Amino acid sequence: MTDAPPVPLRDAATLMLVRDGETGLEVFMMRRTLSAAFVAGFYVFPGGAVDTADRDESLAVHVVGRNDGDASRALGIERGGLASWVAALRECFEEAGVLLAVDADGSPIGFDDPDVARRYLGHRAALHRGELSLADLCSSEGIRLAADRLYYVSHWITPVGEPRRFDTRFFLAATPLNQDPLHDDNETIASLWVNPAEALAMHQRGDLQLIAPTIRNLQFLVPHTTAADVLAAAAAVVDPPPMLPRLFRDSNGFHILLPGDAGYEDAS
Numbered sequence: 001m002t003d004a005p006p007v008p009l010r011d012a013a014t015l016m017l018v019r020d021g022e023t024g025l026e027v028f029m030m031r032r033t034l035s036a037a038f039v040a041g042f043y044v045f046p047g048g049a050v051d052t053a054d055r056d057e058s059l060a061v062h063v064v065g066r067n068d069g070d071a072s073r074a075l076g077i078e079r080g081g082l083a084s085w086v087a088a089l090r091e092c093f094e095e096a097g098v099l100l101a102v103d104a105d106g107s108p109i110g111f112d113d114p115d116v117a118r119r120y121l122g123h124r125a126a127l128h129r130g131e132l133s134l135a136d137l138c139s140s141e142g143i144r145l146a147a148d149r150l151y152y153v154s155h156w157i158t159p160v161g162e163p164r165r166f167d168t169r170f171f172l173a174a175t176p177l178n179q180d181p182l183h184d185d186n187e188t189i190a191s192l193w194v195n196p197a198e199a200l201a202m203h204q205r206g207d208l209q210l211i212a213p214t215i216r217n218l219q220f221l222v223p224h225t226t227a228a229d230v231l232a233a234a235a236a237v238v239d240p241p242p243m244l245p246r247l248f249r250d251s252n253g254f255h256i257l258l259p260g261d262a263g264y265e266d267a268s
Contacts (some may be wrong), residue, residue, distance in 0.1 A: 009157065012166040013088035014047030015150065016217060017098060018227045019175045019193070025224055027196055028096065028181050030188035042209040043199075045217070046095040046181075049166065050087040053133055059086055062138035064102060065148020074152055075169060076239065084169045085147040086134065094128045095188055096181035097121070100146040100173055101138070109143055110178025128184070149173045151234035153220065156213040159245045159256065167242075170217055172234045174227050196221035212245055212256050 017028040029043045060067060060082065072081030093099040099120065101109050111117040123141075126132035138144060150171040158165035175181065183191035194202070196218045202208035203215065210218070224230035245256045 006160070007163065007165045009165050009167045011050040011084065011087075012048060012168040013050060013084045013091065014045045014168055014170045015088040015092045016045045016153075016170065016172045016221070017092070017096070017175045017181060018172065018221070018230055020227050021193060021195070023195055025195060025221060025226060025230060026193040027199070027218070027221060028175065028193055029191065029199065030095065030183045031190040033187055033189050039211055042211055042214075044211075044214060045170075046092040046098075047088065047168070047170075048091040048095070050083050051090075054083040054087040054090060055080060056133075056135060059135050059138075059145075062135055062144050063147045064106075064144040065146065071147075074239075075155075082147070085150055085171070086145065088150060088169070088171045089145050089147070090127070090134055093124055095184050096191070097124055097184070098175060098179045098181045100149050100176055101143040102146050104142050108146065108176045109141075110176065111180075112178040124184075128186070151231065151237065152240065153234050153237045154213070154217055154240045155242045156216075157242055157244045159247050161247045168213065170213070172230065174231060212258060213243070216243070216258075 019026050019028075027045070029045060031043050032039055032041060034041050057068075063082065063086065066082060066085055068079060068082040071085055072079050075081040075084060089100055097120075099109065103109055111120055123132060123137050127134065127137060134145075150173050152169060153172050154170040156166075156168045156170065158168075181191065183189065199208060199210070199218050200215065200222070203210045220233075221230055224233060243259060245258050248257045
């Protein structure tokens with residue numbers, strides 16, 4: 001009997017959108033569809049796998065504030081790092097309807113004009129269906145992706161033994177004015193703005209299903225009471241270490257152990 005071949009890692013990117021709410025800092029979360037192949041029914045931040053199109057070098061001219069060199073250095077890789085920023089921005093637009101981009105004057109785009117909102121809603125659907133590329137969207141609208149508004153804050157790798165494995169970079173950004181995120185009713189079926197501490201309390205009560213990376217990133221947000229505070233904290237993060245949870249099995253079933261947990265070094 002031979003061991004099963006290792007599950008390949010796929011690069012992925014996730015974006016935490018934050019804002020100042022009536023009760024303090026809030027983050028946007030979405031519930032994945034119950035039929036999803038990965039973490040079905042769980043609440044997550046907008047994100048997904050880095051696509052081949054995200055690696056298209058021609059996209060660089062449509063990105064402001066980052067180039068592949070400094071993006072790659074930030075991720076600790078030789079090249080191709082800009083694709084993670086692009087993927088985070090694309091997935092946020094496809095899944096949540098929020099596009100962090102600037103116009104020809106460098107001003108953030110907004111969807112307060114109903115005609116503009118309808119046009120971008122069509123772009124969102126076409127992009128999701130693969131009928132429109134991000135480069136073509138930027139060219140047709142005369143916009144550039146605001147990569148400089150994203151802060152890289154954490155790095156998580158799916159445990160060995162899972163049927164799908166991702167090497168995921170987590171980013172954080174302030175929600176742009178005049179854009180209201182909403183789940184896509186396809187890959188995600190519900191959404192909410194929630195205070196990070198309340199999200200963790202809901203999880204403890206069994207009202208919100210969360211996985212370990214989501215919990216840890218919410219914990220990063222908890223000490224901060226305003227969007228400005230958490231953005232400053234995110235800007236100070238340099239070279240976040242990769243977090244590789246491990247699966248541990250006992251008489252009660254499988255458990256996730258994180259670096260620093262008792263038994264982590266002995267788990268496989």
